[in-house]
Amino acid sequence: MQNIANLIVLSSLYSLIGCGYVFIYRSSRILNLAHGEFMALGGYFLFTISINLFSAPVPSFILSFIFSTLLGFVVYYILMRYMAGESIFAAVLVTIALGILLRGIITLTWTSQLWYPLKYLDIQNISHQIIKGAVISTFGIVKIGSAIFIYLAIFLCLKFTKWGQRMRAVGEKPLLASQRGIELHKYYALSWGISAFTGGLAGMIQACDSGLDPGMSVVGLKTFPVVLVGGLDSFIGVIPGAFTVALAEIITINYISPQASDVAPFFVLLLMLLIRPWGLFGVKEELERV
Amino acid sequence: MSFTSLHFKKSYKEELFFIENRTQWLLLGVLILGLIFFPFFSTPFLLDLANQVFLALIGAIALMMLTGYAGQISLGHAGLIAAGAFTTAILFKEIRAPFWITLPASGLVGGILGFIFGLPSLRLKGLYLALSTLSLHFIVNYIGAEYETQRGFATGVVIEPPVLFSIIIEDPRAWYFLLLFFDVILIIFLINLLRSRTGRAWMAVRDRDIAAEALGIKLSSYKLSAFVTSSTITSIGGCLFAYYRGFVSAEAYSLFLTIEYIAMIIIGGIGSILGTIFGTIFVVLLPYVIEIMTKIFHFSPRITTFMFSINHIIFGLIMIIFLVFEPQGLVGIWSRIKNYFILWPFKYKISGIE
Numbered sequence: 086m087q088n089i090a091n092l093i094v095l096s097s098l099y100s101l102i103g104c105g106y107v108f109i110y111r112s113s114r115i116l117n118l119a120h121g122e123f124m125a126l127g128g129y130f131l132f133t134i135s136i137n138l139f140s141a142p143v144p145s146f147i148l149s150f151i152f153s154t155l156l157g158f159v160v161y162y163i164l165m166r167y168m169a170g171e172s173i174f175a176a177v178l179v180t181i182a183l184g185i186l187l188r189g190i191i192t193l194t195w196t197s198q199l200w201y202p203l204k205y206l207d208i209q210n211i212s213h214q215i216i217k218g219a220v221i222s223t224f225g226i227v228k229i230g231s232a233i234f235i236y237l238a239i240f241l242c243l244k245f246t247k248w249g250q251r252m253r254a255v256g257e258k259p260l261l262a263s264q265r266g267i268e269l270h271k272y273y274a275l276s277w278g279i280s281a282f283t284g285g286l287a288g289m290i291q292a293c294d295s296g297l298d299p300g301m302s303v304v305g306l307k308t309f310p311v312v313l314v315g316g317l318d319s320f321i322g323v324i325p326g327a328f329t330v331a332l333a334e335i336i337t338i339n340y341i342s343p344q345a346s347d348v349a350p351f352f353v354l355l356l357m358l359l360i361r362p363w364g365l366f367g368v369k370e371e372l373e374r375v
Numbered sequence: 376m377s378f379t380s381l382h383f384k385k386s387y388k389e390e391l392f393f394i395e396n397r398t399q400w401l402l403l404g405v406l407i408l409g410l411i412f413f414p415f416f417s418t419p420f421l422l423d424l425a426n427q428v429f430l431a432l433i434g435a436i437a438l439m440m441l442t443g444y445a446g447q448i449s450l451g452h453a454g455l456i457a458a459g460a461f462t463t464a465i466l467f468k469e470i471r472a473p474f475w476i477t478l479p480a481s482g483l484v485g486g487i488l489g490f491i492f493g494l495p496s497l498r499l500k501g502l503y504l505a506l507s508t509l510s511l512h513f514i515v516n517y518i519g520a521e522y523e524t525q526r527g528f529a530t531g532v533v534i535e536p537p538v539l540f541s542i543i544i545e546d547p548r549a550w551y552f553l554l555l556f557f558d559v560i561l562i563i564f565l566i567n568l569l570r571s572r573t574g575r576a577w578m579a580v581r582d583r584d585i586a587a588e589a590l591g592i593k594l595s596s597y598k599l600s601a602f603v604t605s606s607t608i609t610s611i612g613g614c615l616f617a618y619y620r621g622f623v624s625a626e627a628y629s630l631f632l633t634i635e636y637i638a639m640i641i642i643g644g645i646g647s648i649l650g651t652i653f654g655t656i657f658v659v660l661l662p663y664v665i666e667i668m669t670k671i672f673h674f675s676p677r678i679t680t681f682m683f684s685i686n687h688i689i690f691g692l693i694m695i696i697f698l699v700f701e702p703q704g705l706v707g708i709w710s711r712i713k714n715y716f717i718l719w720p721f722k723y724k725i726s727g728i729e
Contacts, residue, residue, distance in 0.1 A: 116502050167699050174448055177502065178641060179698050181634055186691025193684035306630075309506055317502075344524075348517040351510035358495045358507050 086218035088339065092331050094225040097232035099327035101287040102308040103315070104235060105280040110317045111256040112276035115165070115176045119184035120284050121305020126187060127153045127285025128292030128301060129195050132202035142206045146289065153285025157278035165277065166270060184302070191299050200297045202289075210294065224294035231290065235283055239320055252276065256318075307347070310354035316364025325365055329353060393566070410555060414548045422547045428659045429554035430619055433612035435639040435655045436561055436648070437605045442637075443646045444569060445601030446581025447496060451508030452636045454515040455606050457628035458484050459613020461519040464532040464623040474537035478614050485610020486603045488515070493602030497595045512633060520625035531624030534617055550619060557615065561608065562648060568604075577601050631687075638694050644704025653705040661693070662686050 102124060109117045117123075130149040139145040164183065168176040203210055212220045243249040254262040255272045263269050288301060311330045315322025330350045337349040357364070384390055394400055414422055434456055441447050459481035466472040466480055492511040496504050523532065536545040544553055568574045576597045579587035588594050617623045635658055643654020665686060701707055 116505075164695065164699075171702070173502065175698055175702065177505070178637065179695055181637070182691045182694035182698065184691075185631070185634055185687050186695065189684045189687025189689075189691060191684075193681055193688065306509075309509065313503075313506060344521065345517065348513050351513045354506060354510045355492075355495075355514075358503060362495065362498060362503055 086216060087220065088335055090219040090221050090225075092328070092335050094221060094228055095334065096324075096327040096331035097229045098287060098291060098304075099308055099311045099331055100323045101228065101232045101235060101283060101290075102305060103311045103323040103327055104239065104320060105284040105287075106308065106312045107315075107318065107320055107323055108276045108280040108283070110312075111320075112252060113165075113169075113176075113256075113273050114173055115168075115180065116317070117280065118177060118180045119160075119187060120280070120308075121302030122184045122187035122191065123153070123156065123281045123284040124288035124291070124305050125191060125297070125299060125301040126156060127281075127288030128202065128297045129191060130285065131289045131292060132195070132200055132205075132297055135202050135205040140205055142208050145206065149285065149289060150282060153288075154278045154282040156285070157281025158274050160281070161270075161274040161277040165273070169270075169273070188299060188302060197299050200292075202297060203293045206293070208293070222294060224290055228290050228294070231286060235286070236320070236324070243320075248272070248275070303347075307350050310350035310357070313354055313364055314357050316366040319364065319366035322364055322366030391570075414551045419547060422551060424660065424663065426547060426550050426554055426619065428656055429551070429558050430612065430616055431636075431639065431659050432558050432652065432655045433554075433561060433615065434609050434636055435643075435651050436558075436565060437608035437612065438636050439640050439643075439645075439648070439651045440565060440568075440577075440608070441601055441605035443640055443651075444574065444581060445577040445598065445605075446584075447493075447598060447601060448502070448505045449508040449605075450505045450630075450633055450637075451492065451511035451515075452609060453628045453630060453632035454508070454512030455485055455488060455609040456613035456616060456632065457512075457519055457625065458488055458515045459610030460617035460623045460628070461515070461522065462610070463614045463617040464534055465522060467534050468526070468528075468532055474539055474618070477537075478611060481610045481614035482607045485613070486607040488610075489602045489604075489606025490599065493599050493606075496598045496602060512630065516625050516628055519623075519628075523625060531622050531626075534621050534623060536621065537618045544618075554615065554619075557611075565648060573597070573600065634694075635690075638690065640704075641694060642697050642704055644706035645702075647704075647706045649709070650704050650706035653709070657705065661690065665689060 102120070105120050105123070106117060109115055127149060130152045131145060134145045134148050134152075138148070160183065164179065165176065168179055208223070210223050212222050213226065214220055243253055251262070251267050252272050252275065254265070255267060255269060259269055262272075284305070291301065291304065307330075311326040312323060313326070314329050315324070315326030330353055333349045333353050334346045337346040394403060413425065417425070434452060438449065438452055441449055462481040462484045463477040466477045472480070488511065492507055495507040522528075536543055538544070539553070542549065544550060569578070576587070576592045579590065579592055580594060580597055580601075584594060620627075639654040639658045640651060641654070642657050643652070644650030662682075666682065669682075669685075697704060703710075
């Protein structure tokens with residue numbers, strides 16, 4: 086039972102992180118390799134705010150949400166905007182460079198020590214016994230809840246709101262969308278903002294659950310397989326993708342070795358690339374085939 | 376990238392010459408003399424720097440071959456270097472294999488890995504390939520770390536200096552000439568390869584794969600050959616890396632190393648051998664330059680504890696600046712300066728030159 090509970094918690098964390106990749110990929114076909122750093126920065130924002138400003142959880146969370154979203158906008162407007170029209174390879178390299186830059190800033194500002202932002206907030210991370218033999222921490226439940234909430238919100242927004250429709254249009258055919266009067270830059274920036282927000286949210290919850298150090302960005306890297314298994318351009322696909330990767334990881338922890346669990350997602354990735362490279366729910370035509 | 380040159384070719388035979396005019400002969404002669412006499416007049420510190428540049432150059436040229444000329448993206452370069460280093464370490468520890476066995480064995484392992492992880496490139500291109508090579512990095516590093524823990528070398532494997540023709544290569548000067556030899560061979564190999572059928576096919580694949588296929592270039596075999604050649608060379612570089620450091624540990628081959636190699640070819644200028652050399656020198660020397668700068672400007676001594684993060688920041692910034700403002704890299708700047716002097720006193724651009 087405990088394994089099943091862990092599986093659900095881990096896969097909701099992965100789907101939270103993964104939807105950030107999909108947002109940016111869908112709108113601009115760029116894979117944001119700095120997403121792990123966005124995530125870590127979200128955690129650090131929460132940490133700094135909870136130390137210096139508020140110790141009440143609600144305002145500090147809201148303020149860190151705002152900062153995370155702003156981070157995405159700022160990155161788009163001062164950096165990624167100039168990569169529009171360049172090759173995708175160059176844009177991805179810029180995100181790699183950005184990742185290194187942000188990691189440097191993180192270790193410079195907060196050192197590479199392990200921090201616990203929860204100590205400064207008025208919440209306890211207690212273990213709950215839900216069913217017999219399965220224990221979930223408070224923030225484990227928060228992970229599941231926010232993953233469900235975020236996915237519902239994304240689905241409803243993209244389907245029914247005006248900007249959601251425009252965003253889909255921009256992702257599908259930028260040229261046509263811009264000719265219909267949609268401001269491309271605005272919607273690209275919006276996708277970066279939302280992506281940074283979801284990444285930051287995942288980072289904050291993860292930081293509350295198990296502490297905060299620069300190594301968190303590796304969790305972001307481990308989410309690539311998740312997104313790829315589901316299909317890079319599919320929100321729905323992230324959920325089964327997250328489930329598959331989390332399952333592979335938990336099986337390796339239990340039956341092979343804990344160290345091997347760090348590479349298990351990449352084995353899944355490799356298998357997926359060989360069998361069905363466009364992912365479970367991805368659009369086949371999207372793939373640049375040879 | 377096109378250079379303006381005062382030299383005009385008058386026959387087809389001249390197209391084949393490496394060196395076109397007397398000035399180039401002169402420069403080459405100076406370069407050769409400089410490289411030969413450098414180790415006898417330099418301090419040990421400078422010699423070590425030169426060796427590091429030579430070591431990194433092997434990997435950088437291999438990456439340039441793959442990314443700059445064949446147009447395939449790799450994020451697994453550190454993994455391939457680790458593969459070479461660990462092959463060397465394992466062979467050395469288990470059967471005490473000499474240098475002339477570990478070197479080809481590393482190359483072989485690299486080639487096999489390149490083949491396996493290049494397989495997805497037959498069906499895919501672009502970002503997907505980067506992800507497949509990224510998984511190569513993590514898998515190789517895991518296997519290496521697992522070997523270390525299983526055999527009880529928790530902190531890393533110590534390797535003795537190599538013996539070549541009964542000479543122990545331990546002295547930095549001996550290393551200098553060995554690495555210089557490898558680099559020169561590699562550069563001449565690459566220049567010739569690029570003029571051959573294979574090299575031209577790679578460039579055609581890079582520029583437009585559909586057009587290349589229409590011309591009768593078999594995409595799958597040329598892509599795979601680019602992968603295998605590049606990985607073999609990279610792993611050989613990893614083997615030399617292991618011997619030079621005398622120490623192999625999985626922590627040394629982090630993702631940052633891959634990014635450093637990518638930075639070398641970007642900063643130098645993608646698609647140019649001269650650019651690779653510039654970029655390698657730049658990236659290898661950068662941390663030392665930063666260190667010297669902080670000493671000159673007398674920042675507080677506390678700054679040394681932050682050296683690592685400052686390196687990361689400056690590194691990221693420089694990469695971004697080059698990608699956004701000067702995608703042709705250092706070699707682009709170099710050719711512009713050169714053109715300026717050749718065209719002087721005129722300023723107009725020759726058509727076709729950016």
